[in-house]
Amino acid sequence: MSTRSYxxxxxxxVVDGAxxxxxxRRSPAGGRLVARYAEGTPDDIDLAVxxxxxxFEQGPWPRMSGLQRAEVLNRLADLIRDNRERLARIxxxxxxxxxxxxxxxxxxxxxxxxxxxxxAMQMAGSVYTNIGAGKTALLxxxxxxxxxxxxxxxxxxxxxxxxxxxxxxxxxxxxxKPSEFTSGSAFEIAALAAEAGLPAGVFNVVSGYGATVGxxxxxxxxIDFVSFTGSTRTGSRVVANTSRHLVKSSVELGGKSxxxxxxxxxLEAAVDGALMGVFFNNGECCVSGSRLxxxxxxxxxxxxxxxxxxxxxxxxxxxxxxxxxxALIDEQHLAKVAGLVRTGIEEGAELALGGKVAGGSAGHFHxxxxxDRVEPGMTIFREEIFGPVLSVTRxxxxxxxxxxxxxxxxxxxxxxxxxxxxxxxxxxxxxxxxWVQANTVIDGAPQLPLTGVKGSGFGxxxxxxxxxxxxxLKTLLIHTGPRAPVFPV
Ligand code: TXE
Numbered sequence: 001m002s003t004r005s006y007x008x009x010x011x012x013x014v015v016d017g018a019x020x021x022x023x024x025r026r027s028p029a030g031g032r033l034v035a036r037y038a039e040g041t042p043d044d045i046d047l048a049v050x051x052x053x054x055x056f057e058q059g060p061w062p063r064m065s066g067l068q069r070a071e072v073l074n075r076l077a078d079l080i081r082d083n084r085e086r087l088a089r090i091x092x093x094x095x096x097x098x099x100x101x102x103x104x105x106x107x108x109x110x111x112x113x114x115x116x117x118x119x120a121m122q123m124a125g126s127v128y129t130n131i132g133a134g135k136t137a138l139l140x141x142x143x144x145x146x147x148x149x150x151x152x153x154x155x156x157x158x159x160x161x162x163x164x165x166x167x168x169x170x171x172x173x174x175x176x177k178p179s180e181f182t183s184g185s186a187f188e189i190a191a192l193a194a195e196a197g198l199p200a201g202v203f204n205v206v207s208g209y210g211a212t213v214g215x216x217x218x219x220x221x222x223i224d225f226v227s228f229t230g231s232t233r234t235g236s237r238v239v240a241n242t243s244r245h246l247v248k249s250s251v252e253l254g255g256k257s258x259x260x261x262x263x264x265x266x267l268e269a270a271v272d273g274a275l276m277g278v279f280f281n282n283g284e285c286c287v288s289g290s291r292l293x294x295x296x297x298x299x300x301x302x303x304x305x306x307x308x309x310x311x312x313x314x315x316x317x318x319x320x321x322x323x324x325x326x327a328l329i330d331e332q333h334l335a336k337v338a339g340l341v342r343t344g345i346e347e348g349a350e351l352a353l354g355g356k357v358a359g360g361s362a363g364h365f366h367x368x369x370x371x372d373r374v375e376p377g378m379t380i381f382r383e384e385i386f387g388p389v390l391s392v393t394r395x396x397x398x399x400x401x402x403x404x405x406x407x408x409x410x411x412x413x414x415x416x417x418x419x420x421x422x423x424x425x426x427x428x429x430x431x432x433x434x435w436v437q438a439n440t441v442i443d444g445a446p447q448l449p450l451t452g453v454k455g456s457g458f459g460x461x462x463x464x465x466x467x468x469x470x471x472x473l474k475t476l477l478i479h480t481g482p483r484a485p486v487f488p489v
Contacts, residue, residue, distance in 0.1 A: 011051035012200025018043040028096035029327035029363040040208030042216040048204040052173035055201030062171035073117035075196035096327030109161035115446035116165030143171035145224030153179035170470035250459020255412035258405035259289030265417035283388040287413040334364040337387035344380040411453035
């Protein structure tokens with residue numbers, strides 16, 4: 001593909017914006033210039049918020065029936081599906097993820113958009129008739145208004161689709177700030193939404209850096225809700241921004257999830273789950289099962305199998321259909337991952353596989369890496385590495401497994417492998433995370449909400465709960481018939 005150039009998409013128009021510069025995106029897998037995104041300024045954000053406000057207050061979108069909004073969203077889903085290969089290739093170029101996972105992301109985006117279309121039809125409130133004679137209360141559900149969405153680089157199209165179609169289904173108007181590393185698919189999907197019949201100004205995209213446009217957007221007095229996905233550090237900054245104007249927010253942040261394997265699990269499936277848990281999407285995944293806990297009685301054999309299979313993973317060109325691990329997002333991130341691996345070795349964890357930067361200067365590749373005998377005091381047990389690095393810790397009892405899994409500042413997801421329903425439920429109930437999956441890993445469906453606890457944030461993405469984030473309840477209490485005076489003077 002040739003180098004793509006993107007300008008802001010504001011009020012239904014492609015606009016140059018106030019900024020003069022462009023952000024150049026080089027492929028993390030070889031350095032080729034793959035895209036240029038307009039470098040936004042606070043003025044561009046102001047324009048986009050203004051366009052969204054006008055579309056929300058005066059435009060047709062929030063006033064359309066649920067059926068009409070669903071029709072537009074279903075057309076958007078069709079268009080994303082029809083452009084599957086093109087969009088997947090853009091994700092590969094900009095993110096460095098293997099092509100088969102990029103195609104999965106686009107399929108996920110289609111599914112999320114179709115599900116959001118169904119929610120547009122189901123947006124409803126409730127009625128109380130049991131609150132006293134002559135009284136009826138209507139709880140109506142309304143669009144929350146103009147929403148600011150900030151997305152990260154690891155799943156650009158997929159995470160966008162966890163937010164944008166849900167906001168649109170509710171009747172909101174959107175200003176999206178995609179990651180400065182991977183803005184291409186946001187502009188592509190905004191153009192497809194316009195083609196699907198979305199009115200001008202309902203979906204605006206401004207590209208640029210987080211510290212300038214992201215910060216200005218999330219602190220903007222003209223927005224009604226912020227949905228953010230990214231690092232815990234930036235997430236707390238975003239919450240500080242929104243609190244200035246008492247704006248509601250939802251922040252989905254990092255994770256350090258446990259993948260717990262009990263001796264009575266289907267061990268073949270659990271080995272595959274261990275690999276999927278940490279090597280999916282190069283390990284650049286907030287719900288990755290980066291801490292593997294294995295029950296001692298099976299540990300030696302199980303870990304040997306995980307190491308053996310991981311050794312066969314192919315690291316390299318993300319466009320190669322057989323590649324399992326592509327390039328990391330950029331040089332700084334590769335250096336961070338490599339630094340944490342060095343720390344793991346220095347602090348005494350046992351390196352069982354990999355441990356090195358791979359591929360020379362042609363790209364930001366890192367070998368599949370496994371550390372055994374990782375202790376809770378070690379840095380690699382605690383810090384989100386966000387790369388293909390697994391830490392393995394052995395445990396004896398259910399009690400140990402729960403204690404170790406919960407010994408983290410994060411609380412996004414956890415995984416349990418056991419054929420014993422008693423073990424699964426006992427452990428699942430005690431794990432402190434928004435998501436627990438048993439005998440599967442990094443699984444899901446558009447209907448299932450994702451949420452974090454502790455350092456992983458708050459608020460919901462996807463599912464009915466994710467949709468309701470973009471809505472607001474209004475309580476309408478109506479009195480009919482004679483009303484006894486309260487001040488009969
Ligand atoms: O994230 P940032 P980065 C974790 C992962 C990774 C680390 C750093 O551990 O190594 O975070 O990644 C925008 N106001 N995750 O630096 O900075 C930014 O432009 C408003 C986990 O890329 O959080 C981008 O669009 N916005 C995560 C988005 O925030 C700001 C996915 C995320 O960037 C801003 C990604 C500001 N002041 C990284 N500063 C997950 N939960 O999946 C930056 N941004």
